Amino acid sequence: MIKIVIVFAAALFFSLTISSVASANGGPHGGYAPATDxxxxxxxxxxxxxxxxxxxxxxxxxxxxxxxxxxxxADTNVQDGYFLDSRSTSTNAITSTAxxxxxxxxGFTMYKGTAATSSHDVSGSVTTAWGNGANRGVVGxxxxxxxxxxxxxxxxxxxxxNYRIMNNVVNSVTIxxxxxxxxxxxxxxxxxxxxxxxxCTACHATYHVTTAGSGSSASVATAGGYAHRIDMxxxxxxxxxxxxxxxxxxxxxxxxxxxxxxxxxxxxxxxxCHLPHGTSATMSGLAAGGATGSGTLPxxxxxxxxxxxRLNNRAVCETCHQK
Amino acid sequence: MSTPPQDNPPGDNPAATEQxxxxxxxxxxxxxxxxxxxxxxxxxxxxKWIILASLMVGSVVFGALFVQYLTRPEPLPDMLKVARxxxxxxxxMYSIYGVDGPVGIAxxxxxxxxxxxxxxxxxxxxxxxxxxxxxxxxxGPPLTNVGERAPIYVSVDAAGxxxxxxRLQHAVFIYDAEGNYLDTMLGPTTALSxxxxxxxxxxxxxxxxxxxxxxxxxxxxxxxxSEWITVPVPVQNAWSPMGINIAPNGKVLVTDxxxxxNQVLVYPFIPxxxxxxxxxxxxxxxxxxxxxxxxxxxxxxxxxxxxxDRYYVIDGNNSRIMMWSSSMQFQYFFGTGTGxxxxxxxxxxxxxxNDRLFVVDAVGQNVKVYNVAxxxxxxxxxxxxxxxxxxxxxxxxxxxxxxTGTIYIADRDNNRIQVWSY
Numbered sequence: 059m060i061k062i063v064i065v066f067a068a069a070l071f072f073s074l075t076i077s078s079v080a081s082a083n084g085g086p087h088g089g090y091a092p093a094t095d096x097x098x099x100x101x102x103x104x105x106x107x108x109x110x111x112x113x114x115x116x117x118x119x120x121x122x123x124x125x126x127x128x129x130x131x132a133d134t135n136v137q138d139g140y141f142l143d144s145r146s147t148s149t150n151a152i153t154s155t156a157x158x159x160x161x162x163x164x165g166f167t168m169y170k171g172t173a174a175t176s177s178h179d180v181s182g183s184v185t186t187a188w189g190n191g192a193n194r195g196v197v198g199x200x201x202x203x204x205x206x207x208x209x210x211x212x213x214x215x216x217x218x219x220n221y222r223i224m225n226n227v228v229n230s231v232t233i234x235x236x237x238x239x240x241x242x243x244x245x246x247x248x249x250x251x252x253x254x255x256x257x258c259t260a261c262h263a264t265y266h267v268t269t270a271g272s273g274s275s276a277s278v279a280t281a282g283g284y285a286h287r288i289d290m291x292x293x294x295x296x297x298x299x300x301x302x303x304x305x306x307x308x309x310x311x312x313x314x315x316x317x318x319x320x321x322x323x324x325x326x327x328x329x330x331c332h333l334p335h336g337t338s339a340t341m342s343g344l345a346a347g348g349a350t351g352s353g354t355l356p357x358x359x360x361x362x363x364x365x366x367x368r369l370n371n372r373a374v375c376e377t378c379h380q381k
Numbered sequence: 382m383s384t385p386p387q388d389n390p391p392g393d394n395p396a397a398t399e400q401x402x403x404x405x406x407x408x409x410x411x412x413x414x415x416x417x418x419x420x421x422x423x424x425x426x427x428x429k430w431i432i433l434a435s436l437m438v439g440s441v442v443f444g445a446l447f448v449q450y451l452t453r454p455e456p457l458p459d460m461l462k463v464a465r466x467x468x469x470x471x472x473x474m475y476s477i478y479g480v481d482g483p484v485g486i487a488x489x490x491x492x493x494x495x496x497x498x499x500x501x502x503x504x505x506x507x508x509x510x511x512x513x514x515x516x517x518x519x520x521g522p523p524l525t526n527v528g529e530r531a532p533i534y535v536s537v538d539a540a541g542x543x544x545x546x547x548r549l550q551h552a553v554f555i556y557d558a559e560g561n562y563l564d565t566m567l568g569p570t571t572a573l574s575x576x577x578x579x580x581x582x583x584x585x586x587x588x589x590x591x592x593x594x595x596x597x598x599x600x601x602x603x604x605x606x607s608e609w610i611t612v613p614v615p616v617q618n619a620w621s622p623m624g625i626n627i628a629p630n631g632k633v634l635v636t637d638x639x640x641x642x643n644q645v646l647v648y649p650f651i652p653x654x655x656x657x658x659x660x661x662x663x664x665x666x667x668x669x670x671x672x673x674x675x676x677x678x679x680x681x682x683x684x685x686x687x688x689x690d691r692y693y694v695i696d697g698n699n700s701r702i703m704m705w706s707s708s709m710q711f712q713y714f715f716g717t718g719t720g721x722x723x724x725x726x727x728x729x730x731x732x733x734x735n736d737r738l739f740v741v742d743a744v745g746q747n748v749k750v751y752n753v754a755x756x757x758x759x760x761x762x763x764x765x766x767x768x769x770x771x772x773x774x775x776x777x778x779x780x781x782x783x784x785t786g787t788i789y790i791a792d793r794d795n796n797r798i799q800v801w802s803y
Contacts, residue, residue: 099700099725099744107767113725113744114767119776119794123726123743124680124698128484128500128533129548130623130728130743130778131680131698133640138528142548142621143640157551157594157618171528171595 088217100215109204117208118181121215127167136335139165162248162320163222164333164366175364177336182206187261194264194282202229202261212257212334221249224257231260248320250329255288258328265328292324292378317369319377331374332366339364345371470750470762471788471801473772477514480507483791483798484778485535485729487543489558492783496543497791497798498532506532506545508560509798511783520560522550523591524600534683534729534779538627538651546622546635550594553622553635555659563657565592568619569637569646569665573599574658580612586656620646624683624695629734635665636681636694643671643678645694647709668692668709673699676711682728687736687753695740700724702740702751704758715751715758716740722749722760729779729791737761739780741790746774748790769795 090096100120101111108115124131133142139161160170166177178184184200184207191198202211209215214225221235236251259266267285272278278285319330328334341364367374477495481502488495488511495509505521522530531549538544541558553566565573577590577599590601592614599612624636633648646665654660670677679698686692692705696714701724703714716724726744733739736754746767752759765774775794782788788801 096700098719098723114746114776116775116794120744123728123776123778126500127504127531127548129531130484130533130682131726135531135548138531138549140549142551157616157621158549168528171526173528 087215087223090216110210116182117204117210121209134161135165136161136163137165137167138171139163139169139335161335164335164337166336169333169336169338172338174336174338175340176366178207178334178366180208180211182208189259189262189264189282192264192281194285196282200229200261207261220253221251228257228260231256233257233260248329250320250322250327252289252322252325252327254322254327254329258332258334288325288327289322290326292321292326317373317377319368319374326378331368333368334366337364337366337368339367339370341367341371343371467803468761469803470764471803473765474800474802475514476771476792476795477509477798477800478796479514479516480509480791480798481796482793483507483796484533484793485545486779486781486789486791486798487535487537488781488783488787488789489537490539490541492787494558495781495789495798496535496537496545498535498545500531500533500793501796503527504530504532506535506543506556506560511787511789518560520556520562522547522554522565522593523562525550525593525595529593529595534624534626536625536627538633539629539631540653544625544627544633546625548621548623550592551617551621552592552594553625557657561657562591564654564659566622566635566659567592567614567617569635569667570661571617572654572659572661573614574654574656575661576614577601577612624681624729626683626685628686630686630690632686634684634686634692636678636684637667638680641671643681644669645678645681645684645692645705647684647692666709668705668711669694669703675714676703676705678703683730685730685732685738687732687738688734689736691753693730693732693738693753695727695730697727700726702727702730702738702758704753716749720760721763722751724749728777731780731782733782733785735785737785739782739788741777741780743776743778743793746777748777748780748788764801765790765799772799772801774799 100113102113103111106112108117112120114120122137125134125136127135127137129135129142135142140158141161142158164177165174166180167174182205185205186197187200188197189195190200200207204210212225212228213223217223218226219237220226220233221237224233224235226233233256234253235257238249255266264281265285267278267287268289269275269278269287272285272287274284321327321330369377480497480499482500483497484500485498486495493511494517495511497507497509499505499507503519504527505519507519508517509515510517521532529549530547532545532547535543535545542563543556543558543560545554545556547554555563555565557563567573567576573590573592577588578584581588581601585603587604588601589605590599592599594617596611597616598614600609601612602609620637621639622635623638626634628634631650633651635646637644637646644667646667648661648665651659651661669681671679673679678694678696682695682697684692684694690707692709694703694705696703700717701714702716704712706712716722716727724740724745725742728741728743730738730740732753736752738751738753738758740749740751742749747763747765749763750761752761765772765777767773767775769775774790774792777790778793779791780788786803790799790801792799
C-alpha cells in the first residue's frame with residue numbers, strides 16, 4: 059500500500075511540475091484565456107497600421123520577428139528551414155546536428171545550409187499562381203482575401219483545428235488536415251493527412267487531378283496535358299503495368315541512408331514531392347529545361363527554379379518509380 | 382649648276398648698310414604701324430587666352446578641391462556625452478546605413494566603435510565607427526558558411542572583448558575588439574579551449590582551433606602552417622543561448638531559451654585564460670524556468686543588472702519585464718496590460734548608469750524607457766513609431782547606449798542603426 063501511495067504521489071508530483079511544451083496551437087497561437095493580453099501584441103483596435111487591425115504593415119516582418127533566421131521568439135526558423143531543438147536523421151537522408159533538425163516544410167531563403175533555389179514568396183506582393191487559371195502550366199491571377207500571398211494565407215496565427223495551424227479556409231476552399239499531438243514536437247515524421255492537397259490546390263487549382271489514369275486519360279488533357287494524379291494510393295497500378303507502382307524501399311540518396319517520400323496515410327499528395335516553404339534542390343540538364351536551360355516548355359523549370367521539389371533533378375520520380 | 386640667289390638677313394651682309402635709304406610713303410608708314418598694332422593686339426590676345434586658360438584650369442582645380450572638401454568624410458555631429466536626470470524623451474539624430482537586417486548592437490567601452498549583428502546578407506558582425514559611421518571590418522565564426530550561423534545579440538566587456546550569441550551554432554563566440562576570434566562558450570560550463578586542452582594535452586602554444594556545430598566538431602591545427610584536422614566535440618545541447626549582457630561590474634548574463642529550460646545564467650566574471658582563451662571560473666548561477674507564471678520565462682531575450690545589482694529579464698513571449706533581487710529571488714514583473722508603458726513584443730534592452738531601462742518593443746515599433754532606480758519601476762516615455770522615415774522604426778530589435786546620452790538602435794527591416802540623443 060505504501061508503495062502505491064509513493065508511486066501515485068510521484069506521478070502526481072511530476073505531472074504538476076513538468077511544464078508542458080507549447081504546441082503550434084498554444085503559446086501565442088491560440089489557447090487564449092478570457093483576460094488575455096496577447097491581442098495587443100499584434101493588433102490595435104483604433105490605430106492599426108495594417109489590415110486585420112495589425113499593428114504592423116508587413117505580416118512577413120511580424121512573423122519573422124519570432125520565426126526568422128535569428129528565431130528570436132520560437133524554435134521554428136522558417137527562413138533557414140530549421141527546428142532548433144531536435145536531432146533528426148528522418149526522411150531527409152542528411153543528418154541534422156544535435157540541435158538543429160530540418161523543418162519538414164523547407165526554408166524560404168535557405169535549406170540544408172544552402173540558398174533556396176525556389177520558394178514561395180510570402181512578402182505579400184504575389185497575386186498570381188501557377189495553375190490558377192483554366193490550364194496547368196500557366197500562371198493565373200490570384201485574388202486572395204488579404205491581397206498578396208503571405209504567411210497568414212496558409213497559416214492561422216490564432217491557431218486552428220488543422221495540423222501545423224493551417225487555415226480552415228484558404229482562398230475560399232475548406233481545408234481539413236487532421237491534427238496530431240504537437241506537444242511531442244516530432245520534427246522527424248511528417249503527418250500530412252489526405253486533406254493536404256486541398257491546401258495547395260486552393261491556389262494551384264488545376265493541379266488537383268485525382269482522376270484514375272490521368273497520366274493517359276484524355277479527360278484531363280484539355281486542361282494543359284496529361285497529369286500525374288494526386289490523392290492516389292501509393293500502391294496504385296494501371297493497365298496491368300506492374301512497374302507503375304512505386305517502390306517501397308525508397309532510394310539511396312547518399313551517405314548510405316535511404317530516402318523515402320512522405321505520404322498522407324497511404325496516399326501521394328503534393329507534399330510527397332514538394333516542400334511548401336522552399337527547397338535548395340538543384341536542377342541540371344533536362345531537369346533545368348534542357349541542354350540550354352531555357353525552359354521553353356510550359357511549366358518547365360529553369361536552372362534557378364527547382365519548383366519546390368524535395369530532391370535534386372527528378373529524384374522524386376526515381377524514388378518511387380526507380381526505372 | 383647655278384646657285385639660287387639667297388636673301389641674306391640684314392645683319393649678315395655689311396654691304397646692305399651701304400645701300401641708299403629709301404624714303405617711305407605715308408601709306409606704307411600707316412601700314413607698318415597697323416601691322417605693329419595688329420601684332421601688339423595679337424600678342425595681347427594671346428596673353429589674354431593664356432590668362433583665361435590659366436583661370437579655367439585654376440577654376441577646375443579649385444572646383445575639384447572644393448568638391449573634395451565638401452564630400453570629405455566628416456565627423457558626425459558631436460553629441461551630448463552625458464545627460465543626467467532628464468525626464469524628456471531623446472530626439473533622433475541620424476542613421477548609419479550599410480547594415481543588412483541588424484538585430485544586435487553594442488558599443489565599445491570608449492564609445493568609438495559599434496558592433497552590429499546582421500540577420501541577412503552574410504550574417505556577420507560589422508564593426509562601425511561611431512564617429513563617422515564608416516565600416517571598419519566584419520567578423521564571424523571562422524570556417525562557417527552563411528547557412529551555418531545566425532548571430533543575434535552582442536555585448537562588449539570592459540576589456541573590449543566582444544561576445545556574440547549564435548542561434549544556429551548554439552554557442553557564444555568571443556572575439557577581441559578587432560574581431561579576431563578568441564574562444565567559444567560551447568555550453569554553460571565548457572569553453573572550446575578547455576575541451577581542446579583536454580584532448581591535446583601537449584597542445585603547442587600557437588595551436589588554432591574553431592568550433593562548428595554543423596560539423597559536430599572543431600577544426601584544429603597545431604600551427605598556422607600545419608594541416609587542419611577535425612576533432613569530434615561531444616554534443617552540446619545543454620543550452621540554447623540567446624541574450625548576452627555584460628554588466629559594468631563584470632557580470633556576464635546569458636539567457637538560455639532551450640525548450641523547457643528557459644533560464645538566466647549568471648557568471649561573476651569571465652577572465653582570460655592562457656593565450657587567447659577564456660576561463661570559466663566556476664559553474665554559473667541560474668534562475669528562472671520555462672512557463673508563464675511568476676518567475677517563469679518564454680524566450681527571455683536579455684538580462685541585465687541595475688546599479689543595485691538587481692536583475693531585469695526581458696521575458697519576450699510573455700511580453701513583460703521581470704525583476705529579481707540581487708540574491709536572485711523573483712520580485713515582480715511589469716510592462717503588461719494596457720497603456721503607454723505596456724509592451725507588445727519586447728526584444729533587446731539596455732540599462733544605463735542612471736538606472737533607466739531602455740527596452741525595444743519590436744512590434745510596438747518603439748523604445749520604451751522605465752526608471753528602475755526606486756523600489757517600483759516607473760514608465761517614463763517611449764520614442765519612435767512605425768515607418769521608414771527619420772526616427773521611425775521597422776521592427777527594431779536591440780538597443781545600446783554610450784554613457785547616458787547616445788542611444789543606438791538596431792532598426793532591422795530599415796537596414797540601419799539609428800542614433801538618438803538627449
